[in-house]
Amino acid sequence: MSKVRVRFAPSPTGPLHIGGVRTALFNYLFAKQNNGDMILRIEDTDQARFVEGAEQYIVEALSWAGIKFDEGTHVGGPCEPYRQSDRKAMYRQYADQLLNSGHAYYAFDTAEELDEMREKLKAGGMAPQYDAVSRMSMKNSLTLSEDEVQKRLAAGEPYVIRIKLPRKEEVRFHDLIRGWVIVQTSAMDDKVLFKSDGMPTYHLANVVDDYNMKITHVIRGEEWLPSAPLHVMLYQFFGWLDVMPKFAHLPLILKPDGNGKLSKRDGDRLGFPVFPLEWKDPSSGEISSGYRERGYEPEAVVNMLALLGWHTSDNREIFSMEELIQLFSLEKISKNGAKFDPEKAKWFNHQHLLLKTNESIAEEIIEECKANGIDTDVNYLSKVVGLMKEKVNFKHEILAKAKFFFNVPAAYDEQVVAKKWTAAAVDFLADFAQRISVLTCPMATDLEQIFKDLAAEKNVGTGAVMQPLRLAISGEGGGPPLFEMLSLIGVQSCAERIGLAIQKLPLNQNS
RNA sequence: GGCCCGUUCGUCUAUCGGUUAGGACAAGCGGUUUUCAUCCGCUAAAGAGGGGUUCGACUCCCCUACGGGCUACCA
Numbered sequence: 192m193s194k195v196r197v198r199f200a201p202s203p204t205g206p207l208h209i210g211g212v213r214t215a216l217f218n219y220l221f222a223k224q225n226n227g228d229m230i231l232r233i234e235d236t237d238q239a240r241f242v243e244g245a246e247q248y249i250v251e252a253l254s255w256a257g258i259k260f261d262e263g264t265h266v267g268g269p270c271e272p273y274r275q276s277d278r279k280a281m282y283r284q285y286a287d288q289l290l291n292s293g294h295a296y297y298a299f300d301t302a303e304e305l306d307e308m309r310e311k312l313k314a315g316g317m318a319p320q321y322d323a324v325s326r327m328s329m330k331n332s333l334t335l336s337e338d339e340v341q342k343r344l345a346a347g348e349p350y351v352i353r354i355k356l357p358r359k360e361e362v363r364f365h366d367l368i369r370g371w372v373i374v375q376t377s378a379m380d381d382k383v384l385f386k387s388d389g390m391p392t393y394h395l396a397n398v399v400d401d402y403n404m405k406i407t408h409v410i411r412g413e414e415w416l417p418s419a420p421l422h423v424m425l426y427q428f429f430g431w432l433d434v435m436p437k438f439a440h441l442p443l444i445l446k447p448d449g450n451g452k453l454s455k456r457d458g459d460r461l462g463f464p465v466f467p468l469e470w471k472d473p474s475s476g477e478i479s480s481g482y483r484e485r486g487y488e489p490e491a492v493v494n495m496l497a498l499l500g501w502h503t504s505d506n507r508e509i510f511s512m513e514e515l516i517q518l519f520s521l522e523k524i525s526k527n528g529a530k531f532d533p534e535k536a537k538w539f540n541h542q543h544l545l546l547k548t549n550e551s552i553a554e555e556i557i558e559e560c561k562a563n564g565i566d567t568d569v570n571y572l573s574k575v576v577g578l579m580k581e582k583v584n585f586k587h588e589i590l591a592k593a594k595f596f597f598n599v600p601a602a603y604d605e606q607v608v609a610k611k612w613t614a615a616a617v618d619f620l621a622d623f624a625q626r627i628s629v630l631t632c633p634m635a636t637d638l639e640q641i642f643k644d645l646a647a648e649k650n651v652g653t654g655a656v657m658q659p660l661r662l663a664i665s666g667e668g669g670g671p672p673l674f675e676m677l678s679l680i681g682v683q684s685c686a687e688r689i690g691l692a693i694q695k696l697p698l699n700q701n702s
Numbered sequence: 703g704g705c706c707c708g709u710u711c712g713u714c715u716a717u718c719g720g721u722u723a724g725g726a727c728a729a730g731c732g733g734u735u736u737u738c739a740u741c742c743g744c745u746a747a748a749g750a751g752g753g754g755u756u757c758g759a760c761u762c763c764c765c766u767a768c769g770g771g772c773u774a775c776c777a
Binding site for chain 1: 703704705707709713714715716718724725726727728736737738739740741769771772773774776777
């Protein structure tokens with residue numbers, strides 16, 4: 192068995208969306224599981240759709256996601272070049288090979304003539320195909336005399352090269368996900384293989400490149416399923432059937448509401464990113480948001496994408512990349528499309544946040560803290576992270592919701608003030624502040640004991656004074672475990688804050 | 703229109719002929735003698751319809767319906 196080699200082959204027509212990232216991921220998981228090679232090939236045979244910066248974006252996005260390549264435009268490799276526009280010169284000889292063997296032909300039809308042909312066929316209730324029947328009434332090297340063809344070529348008249356499909360033959364191939372797929376050539380089109388601008392089309396280029404790059408498995412989106420039989424015919428015509436890669440067509444990622452393929456517009460409409468990284472359209476200046484900028488952990492995005500169309504038999508859902516590589520299997524990929532769920536994406540992020548150490552999160556957000564005027568160090572911040580990370584989905588929320596760990600509250604939750612800030616509470620807090628201010632670095636449990644003892648002495652329910660205490664310290668009605676919070680902030684500051692709150696807050700009238 | 707692919711809770715899915723059809727997200731309710739954004743518990747929630755095959759079908763086959771993809775000198 193030859194070494195597994197897979198490729199991810201995007202075309203640089205804009206930012207790669209998460210469906211593309213998932214395709215790359217599945218290729219990567221499969222390759223690494225089999226100790227194979229992962230190749231990045233840029234399919235830029237359409238010059239008109241080229242977008243500046245797209246290739247760079249693709250490389251950066253996949254690198255952010257942790258998908259590494261063994262070969263590609265950015266890392267080189269034995270099959271260079273990996274950009275199809277740089278391979279342009281080699282495609283013509285393959286087109287010629289097909290021309291010589293009678294499996295392809297020149298066609299000189301104009302766009303208008305093609306339109307007219309299709310309209311006529313449609314009107315007659317026929318499929319609008321350039322096929323074994325309709326090609327006989329078009330302008331091509333099958334209908335024109337040899338002389339005429341040579342004259343047109345010599346005159347530099349524009350032409351394309353089309354595949355010559357047999358009139359009625361069954362094409363079949365085994366898809367690793369879908370099983371046998373069978374199509375009749377009578378239902379297929381004599382697709383253009385070589386364009387009038389001298390570039391190959393996708394169909395020719397991908398088959399030629401996959402062959403030359405010794406690709407063993409083609410794992411791509413379901414949108415390619417209808418053209419797979421055409422590619423099989425190409426392998427047959429070239430005599431490469433024995434080394435033809437195995438195919439696996441992945442189910443599509445559908446939009447969360449309604450139906451259809453997830454598209455760029457859905458993100459703007461429903462308020463979630465469809466791109467891994469933020470993208471600014473170079474011509475319109477329009478900005479599309481990205482997972483990275485929204486604060487997602489790349490591990491979480493990878494985990495989420497892996498579970499879109501793939502699932503293990505047990506009920507496990509949280510995986511690291513290494514675990515995915517171990518557990519992945521093409522056989523477990525579902526056949527039906529999966530609706531994307533932005534809510535679950537947040538949950539995945541939360542789960543992966545919990546998996547990280549407090550220190551690593553602290554290191555990642557400390558610069559942002561400093562930019563926001565918070566003076567802290569990684570040691571203290573790590574402890575804050577430890578108390579806060581369970582309560583947030585994103586690490587940037589920690590900063591937003593934990594300001595009181597660094598500064599006295601700037602404001603107090605008015606609802607809690609109105610409801611709980613009573614004379615009894617103030618009386619209790621004043622004594623509590625006194626008792627704790629003499630301690631040095633008490634533990635949370637010590638503080639809790641003091642709190643409970645005092646409440647018992649004063650005969651007040653803990654429920655009546657606990658929230659006022661939290662309010663005085665943080666200004667908020669909710670937050671991390673109270674006594675852990677006090678312990679970390681320190682008794683001096685806590686006592687100070689209680690004094691401040693007593694001074695600032697109006698008593699509840701009903702008390 | 704034609705061709706191809708698909709169809710289990712609202713969503714992602716498990717089940718590879720015999721199960722009380724399981725889990726997760728979301729939802730609802732309740733709990734942690736204090737909050738909730740976390741945590742815990744509970745509840746509700748599914749085999750598109752019709753025919754076969756079989757002792758037995760969510761699982762295999764056929765038809766219908768519905769959904770999706772493709773149908774460019776785009777990938």
